[in-house]
Amino acid sequence: MSNSIDSDYAIHTSQLVRTYKTQAGDVHALKGIDLEIRTGTWIGVKGKSGSGKTTLLNCVGGLDRATSGEVWCFGKDLQHLNDAQLTEWRRTTVGFAFQSFALMPMLSAYENIELPMRLSGLGKRRQRTMQVLNMVGLAKWMDHRPHEMSGGQQQRVAIARAIANQPKLLIADEPTAELDTNTSREILGLLRRLVAEQNLTLLMSSHDPLALEYADQVLELKDGRIANAVVNAPILASA
Ligand SMILES: Nc1ncnc2c1ncn2[C@@H]1O[C@H](COP(=O)(O)OP(=O)(O)OP(=O)(O)O)[C@@H](O)[C@H]1O
Ligand SMILES: [Mg+2]
Known part of the structure; x- marks a missing residue:
């Protein structure tokens, strides 16, 4: 059986x-x-604590496996990849950003971004690291360690790290939960620019109404099921 299909x-x-x-x-x-998400869209996922947001993000991003059902992601049938294939698929296709930034405290911004590329033996690392540092506006901060940066700057580093490998899919689990409103707006604006410029598909969980306004569509989970799906007005999605 084939484990890839052409799909919009x-x-x-x-x-x-x-x-x-x-x-x-x-x-x-x-x-x-049951989900159908088009390439290049920003999907917000909301719902009470425990409703299944993180589980959904992890199953779609290949960090976790569904117990049953189908998960197709960029033409790959994730359920039928073995562990090594799934790891390789995730490494080349998905970037992750988390609420807590998950940066290595002893490494500089530059080193944090470069590390995953180094571990997977990618070439042209310096060029790519500088490119994404510039994309997130942090080239001047490249030698700073996480504790020498603000929360918003740390999340920028984490986002730069997530997109360094040019993933098709960005998974962001409550990316603004630890940020104040103004900083959240900066990060959300950055994400919007990246979705547009890099043709990223973004799956973002959030409790924050401001963050959810930026999504093209918002799914609401209730107790492990999709209770509601709302398409945001373009004026909000592009404001
Ligand atoms: N590794 C695990 N082992 C056992 N139960 C788990 C595990 N991960 C999640 N759960 C349970 O699955 C349900 C969904 O959890 P999930 O983390 O997806 O919720 P969430 O919507 O992301 O919540 P939050 O808003 O608090 O982050 C919860 O009942 C949780 O306790
Ligand atoms: Mg969660």
């Missing part, structure tokens, strides 16, 4: 179920998610 959809899931086995019993984190 960046992401396509069908009856995506994720059940965690715990000592206290099964936790049904996702109960059957």
Whole structure:
């Protein structure tokens, strides 16, 4: 059976179920998610704590595996990739940004961005690192360590690291949760520019109404199911 198809959809899931086995019993984190997301769109995911946002992002980004159902991402059937294939697919296709930035404290901004490329033996690392540092407006801060930078600057470094490998998909799990409103706007503006200029598809979870306004479409999860899907007015998505 072929495990790739041509598709307009960046992401396509069908009856995506994720059940965690715990000592206290099964936790049904996702109960059957059907998604069709077009390339180059920004999808926001909202929902109460525990509704399944992070689980959904991780299953689509290949950090976790669905228990059942289909997950197609850029023409790949993730359910039928073995662990090594999934890791390689993730490395070349997906960038991740998190609420807590997840930077290495002892490394400079430059080194944090370069590290994943170094670990995977990519060439032209200096050129690419400088390019993304410039894209996020931090070239002057390249030698600073995380604790010498503001939260917004640290998130810029994390985003630069996430896009350094030119991923098709950016997964951002509550990227503005630790930032004040003005800094959140800066980061969201940066993400909007990157989605447009790099033709990125962005899947972002958030509790923050401001962040969700920037998305083209917002899905609401309730107890592991999509309870609502709203297309934002273009004026909001492009304001
Ligand atoms: N590794 C795990 N093992 C067991 N249960 C888990 C695991 N990860 C998540 N869960 C459970 O799955 C459900 C969905 O969790 P998830 O982290 O996806 O929620 P969330 O919407 O991202 O919440 P938050 O807004 O707090 O980040 C919750 O009931 C959670 O306790
Ligand atoms: Mg979460």
